[in-house]
Amino acid sequence: MIDIDMRDREAEVLFTELNEQNAFKSIAVPRPIGFIGSVSKDGVHNLAAYSQFTNVNFDNPHILFAAQLRPDGTRKDSVVNAEETGCFTHNMVTYSMLEAMNKTAPSYAPDVDEFEMSGLTKVDSLYIPAKRVLESPVQMECEWVQTVRLPGRTPKCTSDLVIGRVICIHVDENYVLPNGKLDILKIRPLARLGYADYTTVTEVFESRVKSMLSDPIPGSYGWMSPTRGLEVKD
Numbered sequence: 001m002i003d004i005d006m007r008d009r010e011a012e013v014l015f016t017e018l019n020e021q022n023a024f025k026s027i028a029v030p031r032p033i034g035f036i037g038s039v040s041k042d043g044v045h046n047l048a049a050y051s052q053f054t055n056v057n058f059d060n061p062h063i064l065f066a067a068q069l070r071p072d073g074t075r076k077d078s079v080v081n082a083e084e085t086g087c088f089t090h091n092m093v094t095y096s097m098l099e100a101m102n103k104t105a106p107s108y109a110p111d112v113d114e115f116e117m118s119g120l121t122k123v124d125s126l127y128i129p130a131k132r133v134l135e136s137p138v139q140m141e142c143e144w145v146q147t148v149r150l151p152g153r154t155p156k157c158t159s160d161l162v163i164g165r166v167i168c169i170h171v172d173e174n175y176v177l178p179n180g181k182l183d184i185l186k187i188r189p190l191a192r193l194g195y196a197d198y199t200t201v202t203e204v205f206e207s208r209v210k211s212m213l214s215d216p217i218p219g220s221y222g223w224m225s226p227t228r229g230l231e232v233k234d
């Protein structure tokens with residue numbers, strides 16, 4: 001067993017290790033990558049990839065993404081924009097969008113429209129001014145709720161956890177199976193592993209908890225609508 005004491009390492013060494021070889025970033029994997037679309041108060045549109053993203057709360061549905069401060073201690077544009085205009089979009093990143101995604105990764109000046117840098121297509125949202133990515137099979141419109149500052153040992157290790165309420169989900173019908181589920185194998189979501197490693201979903205299997213089906217809580221983990229006629233196999 002290798003024991004890594006995360007408390008007594010020199011901050012700069014830890015930061016380098018985390019990016020290059022430390023196991024921490026490889027533990028929560030695979031992390032789906034989301035494109036966060038936002039707009040500044042001056043109307044400049046912004047697109048940036050975030051892998052520290054998750055869904056939280058199902059009713060109302062919320063998502064959060066974590067943005068580290070830049071090395072100079074300033075906040076990322078996605079965070080500033082979400083707060084200033086009260087909204088952002090989340091767009092699923094797929095394997096076919098890998099190259100476009102990498103084009104948005106450098107830290108551009110706030111007046112640069114990263115949709116244009118990526119070559120992806122900007123589409124209007126229904127309810128918010130932040131734009132969506134046409135090429136993404138699933139897009140969500142979110143209202144900004146709160147930003148939680150998680151202090152790091154140095155400014156560049158400090159994160160802003162941005163929480164938004166999902167008010168609308170857009171699904172491209174070409175990626176929906178006849179039973180109503182998202183066709184994940186066709187979507188091929190792109191996901192981060194640690195280091196410079198990525199993965200994509202190439203296998204899906206089902207598993208249901210039998211006890212939860214006999215006393216189901218609608219919408220909860222393991223629950224499936226009885227009208228779908230699905231059975232538990234031992």
Ligand SMILES: Cc1cc2nc3c(=O)[nH]c(=O)nc-3n(C[C@H](O)[C@H](O)[C@H](O)COP(=O)(O)O)c2cc1C
Pocket residue numbers: 033046047048049050051052053066067068069075076077078079101102104105106107108192
């Ligand atoms: C695959 C991928 C995942 C990323 N995940 C994150 C992340 O979770 N948090 C973060 O702060 N930056 C992340 N980045 C870096 C941001 O995309 C990058 O700093 C971007 O310039 C931020 O743009 P913004 O200032 O417009 O928000 C990621 C980049 C890539 C390519």
